[in-house]
Amino acid sequence: MVARVQPSVAPQSRLAAPGAGKVGEVSALDEVGSLQHETLGERVTGELRALLIAGRLAPGEKLSLRRVAEALGVSMMPVREAVSRLAADKALEVLPGRAVRVPVLTLAQFRELTRIRLVVEGFAAEEATKVITEAQIAVVARHEAAFLAAAKDPPDPAAAVGANRDLHFALYEAAGMPSLIEMISRLWLKAGPILNLDMRHEPKRLDGGSAVVAHAQLLAALRRRDPAAARQALVEDISAAAEHIERTARLAE
Amino acid sequence: MVARVQPSVAPQSRLAAPGAGKVGEVSALDEVGSLQHETLGERVTGELRALLIAGRLAPGEKLSLRRVAEALGVSMMPVREAVSRLAADKALEVLPGRAVRVPVLTLAQFRELTRIRLVVEGFAAEEATKVITEAQIAVVARHEAAFLAAAKDPPDPAAAVGANRDLHFALYEAAGMPSLIEMISRLWLKAGPILNLDMRHEPKRLDGGSAVVAHAQLLAALRRRDPAAARQALVEDISAAAEHIERTARLAE
DNA sequence: TGTCGTGATCTGTGATCACAGTTAGGTTGG
DNA sequence: CCAACCTAACTGTGATCACAGATCACGACA
Incomplete structure (x- = not known):
């Protein structure tokens, strides 16, 4: 049906963009990152x-x-x-x-999502552990502390959810793989409504739950630079949360 | 800024959809799958x-x-x-x-994409091998034959690209994980322009190339029900193609 | 009292118009 | 002859209008 979308312009004919700025001229204006006003x-x-x-x-x-x-x-x-x-x-x-x-996941869909998360986020944790810096570990530790504080009595579900998210993504970003981050974000986007709605409704799960021990193991593995252990800690974190969801949450079909 | 998007409707108050069809009644109308006209x-x-x-x-x-x-x-x-x-x-x-x-990938971006593909598609191949049926193997074999025919002299690049895509996705779909398929599709969407534009421009790579042997190894592993070997064959297929791209294709920066 | 028909209302989808910003080409001045 | 300006066309973005289809509630009939 559609032969050529853009017949008139040959992409090869335009190898280098002319560029709006003057070449060879370096000024302070090049520093500002052309704040593209977010649409x-x-x-x-x-x-x-x-x-x-x-x-x-x-x-x-x-x-x-x-x-x-x-x-x-x-x-x-x-x-x-x-x-x-x-x-x-x-x-x-x-x-x-x-x-x-907002989609309602079936049990099968949720299980598939969890399996994928184990693979992808586990890989991210492993790669991150290989190249993470001390400063980045400190950032993870800070979010871990925030999560702990939010899980304590009295629990603050909203803060805990945010701290948990920040903790995980601080780790993943240490891997230095933007596309991977994007992929994990998409997974969280699909799993978020059930996972965090549940955490929000059952704050008791936070204190003394499996999340705190998994996070502690994760941090220990990071400090030891042990990729396999970091992956294992993350797997346990995800698995424990998923099991809890499967037991308590309302899943379709 | 935005407190509540939909303040008026409480989702919990609407647990079960009323449903337009009558319950307990089974007629021929239940057979038709409510043909939703594609937008x-x-x-x-x-x-x-x-x-x-x-x-x-x-x-x-x-x-x-x-x-x-x-x-x-x-x-x-x-x-x-x-x-x-x-x-x-x-x-x-x-x-x-x-x-x-359409984006021009940098070398770093392409390498990251390849690493992710190795993990995700490797996982898909492994899982598929565990549960694939004889009929599904036959479908994969048919696409393999089509790919072989298209790679022969004279080569038909367009057909080869299509057969290669069909072969891979026939395998992945055997895993029975829809979200995984969707994820892999997105990866192909990003890698497709370079990978297949190259294959289209250099049909010589097809004949006697590494793709045919990798596909043969993949099929053999499938018939042996050997998940690890299937993964390995796929890894080699992806890696070989990626190496060729890195050597020949024009990547940014 | 239970059930079906019916109309008002709200839904997403598509088309058209308006606008600020950029690009490309032609023209003018040196 | 070359460079710089300037105009005209084109870009995506946002808003508004129009429309078919579905939902829901009210009311009439059995």
């Missing part, structure tokens, strides 16, 4: 992503483009773009003729 | 995805929403949605004030 659609996307990962949007909850637009004080257009992106990641789903909602 | 935006997305994976859109090639819309005979709106989705997957990128183009 409105991207901002909405980020807002919804944060809400999903934090578990503040429950599985099955229905969203309305117009309502979201009104709540965020923007037009319907950026919301459409954001929902399109998130739906492409299956972080949201659009029912045929109905509305857009 | 226009989805069709455009699929069209662009196919073009990207097949390597028919070269890295650095610029796209214009209006041109694409005109070429596909649709309005600009569905194209915007498709580009939004693909840009979210980083299969396309939108320059700040310029145009949208």
Whole structure:
């Protein structure tokens, strides 16, 4: 049907971009990173992503483009773009003729997601342990402390969820693999609603739970520079949380 | 900033959907799968995805929403949605004030992508080998034969690219993990432009290349039900292709 | 009292218009 | 003849309007 999308422009004919700046001239203006003013659609996307990962949007909850637009004080257009992106990641789903909602995972889907997380995040932990710096370990430790504080009595579920997220991603980012981070983000986007909604509703799980010991083992492995042990600690962290979800959470079918 | 997106509807208050169909009654109407008519935006997305994976859109090639819309005979709106989705997957990128183009990978990005592919697709191959059926093996073998035929003299690059894709995904789908397939598709979407554009331009690599022996080893491992060997064969297939790309292809920076 | 039909309302999808920013090409001045 | 400016076309983004389809609630009929 579509023979050529862009017949007129040959990409090879344009090897080097002309560039708007003058060549050979270095000034202080080159320092500023041309703060590309974030487009409105991207901002909405980020807002919804944060809400999903934090578990503040429950599985099955229905969203309305117009309502979201009104709540965020923007037009319907950026919301459409954001929902399109998130739906492409299956972080949201659009029912045929109905509305857009947060997907409700079946038990099989949740188990598959967990298996993938074990592989991908385990790999990330292993690679991160090989190249992590002292300063980065300190950052992880700081988030671990924050998580511990939030899990203590009285527990602060929202803070715990955020600290847990920061801890994990601080580790993953140490691997220095941006595409991997992006991939893991997508996994969290899909698992976030169940995982963190649960953690939010059952703060008792936090204190004395398996997460604290897994995090401690993870940090110890990092300090020992033991990739296999770090992976093992992460696997236990993910597995324990998944088992708890399977026991308690409401999964479809 | 945004406290609650949808304040009026409590998701818990709507535990079970009412359902339009009558319960307890089984008729012929339950057979028809509620044919949801594919939306226009989805069709455009699929069209662009196919073009990207097949390597028919070269890295650095610029796209214009209006041109694409005109070429596909649709309005600009569905194209915007498709580009939004693909840009979210980083299969396309939108320059700040310029145009949208297919990304040009740096050497570091390509290497990272390859490492991730080794982990994820290797895992998929391993899992698939554990549960693959005879019929599914036959399907893989058929695509292998098609690939062999397309690689022979005279080589048919387009057919070879398609057969190679079908072969790999026939294997991965045998694992029965939909989210994993989706994840691998995204990886191919990003690597496709370089990998298959190269294969298209250098058909000599096909005949007598490492791909045919890797595929043969893969099939042998499948028939032996040897997950580790299947993974190894796939790793060699991916690695060999990646090495060739690194030697010949034009990578940024 | 239970069930079905029906209309108002809300849903996402698509099209069209408006706009600021950039690019490319042509023209003018040196 | 070369370079710099300047204009015109084109870019993605956002907003608004239009429309088919689905949902839901109310009311009428059995």
